[in-house]
Amino acid sequence: MPRVDDYQMSFDLAARELAGRDPAEVARLAGAEPLSEGPGLTLAYYGRPVAVAWNPMAVRALDELPSLPLAEQALILHYLRNADGAPPAGQWITFREVESGEFYWSAFVKRAKDPLVKFFGSRPELLLELAPKVGGAPGGETGDASVIVRAFPLVSFLMVLWAGDEEFPPEGNVLMDKNIGHYLSTEDVALAAGLPIYKMMALARK
Numbered sequence: 095m096p097r098v099d100d101y102q103m104s105f106d107l108a109a110r111e112l113a114g115r116d117p118a119e120v121a122r123l124a125g126a127e128p129l130s131e132g133p134g135l136t137l138a139y140y141g142r143p144v145a146v147a148w149n150p151m152a153v154r155a156l157d158e159l160p161s162l163p164l165a166e167q168a169l170i171l172h173y174l175r176n177a178d179g180a181p182p183a184g185q186w187i188t189f190r191e192v193e194s195g196e197f198y199w200s201a202f203v204k205r206a207k208d209p210l211v212k213f214f215g216s217r218p219e220l221l222l223e224l225a226p227k228v229g230g231a232p233g234g235e236t237g238d239a240s241v242i243v244r245a246f247p248l249v250s251f252l253m254v255l256w257a258g259d260e261e262f263p264p265e266g267n268v269l270m271d272k273n274i275g276h277y278l279s280t281e282d283v284a285l286a287a288g289l290p291i292y293k294m295m296a297l298a299r300k
Contacts, residue, residue, distance in 0.1 A: 101164040108171035109151035117148050124177035124277075125247030137247055139170060140290055141229030146174065166289070169282055173246050176277050183272035186234075186252050189287070192270065194280045201281070205288030206268045210253060213295050214239075215264025218255040224294040225253075237266070243290045249277050251287055 112120065117133045120126070126137035126146075134147040136156070143156040153167040162170075189195045189202045214221045218239030222232055225241035230253075234240035237254040244250045251268050258264040268287045278286060 101168050105164060105168040105171060108168060108175050111175050112171060113148065113151060117146075120174050120177065123179040124174050126174075135174075137170075138229065138244065139166075140243070140245055140293065141227065144170060146170065165285070169278075169285060169289075170246075172279065172282050173249065173277050176279070177248065178276050180248075180273050180276035182248065182250070185272040186269040187272050188267065188269060189283065191272075192280050192283055193275055198280050198284050202268075202284040202287065205284050206291060207266065209288060209291045209295065210255070210268060211264050211266040213291070213298075214255055215258065215266060218257050220298060221253065221255060221294070224297050225290075227297055228290040228293045230290065245286050245290070246277065249274060249286065251290070253291075 117135050118128045121128050121135035124135070124137060126135040128135055129145060129147065132147060133149060134145060136143060136145050138144070142159065144153065144162070145156055146153050151171070153162060153170050155162055190199060195202070218237075221239050221241060225231060225243060228243055229245070230241045230243035232240070233242035234252045234254060238257040240252060240254045242250050242252050249271070251270055253266070253268050255266040256264060270283060270287065274283055
């Protein structure tokens, strides 16, 4: 289990790597927009407007919701650091097809696949209801319910549920675009795929 110190180290490392780069160029490659005042950029993150300022590097949400946890701030910097402007391939793949996906498979199942099926499998309509609150919308046209959640401007996830019946239990999966490796490491993909699920679970419990 990562500690706060690990997230801080991850944030600081990405911040150092980004500090020497032109924020306008980073924004272009990441599908973001330059800040109107001062060096930095703004982008949509699971439906929330977020600003990233340079010198010193700082990440903050621009809405009235709670501030972003350090782990998510680091994830945003990782996305910006890796972004190379590659357009989505338009082809959904499973996590096992991501580079080194087998190595992180158990983490992906624990963070994303299992929570999706266990919480929403018996009530797929709830997934459709809550997805817009985390940057998602119905899409994919497969399963009993499917939504496409935009994590970042150029990174989206397809969440699919099959409700099951008397013979078969609910099943589901989280798919990602074939070009996701241009923006996130495999470990970050496992984290990013699960975040909207936990956010929706928290919303459902309110």
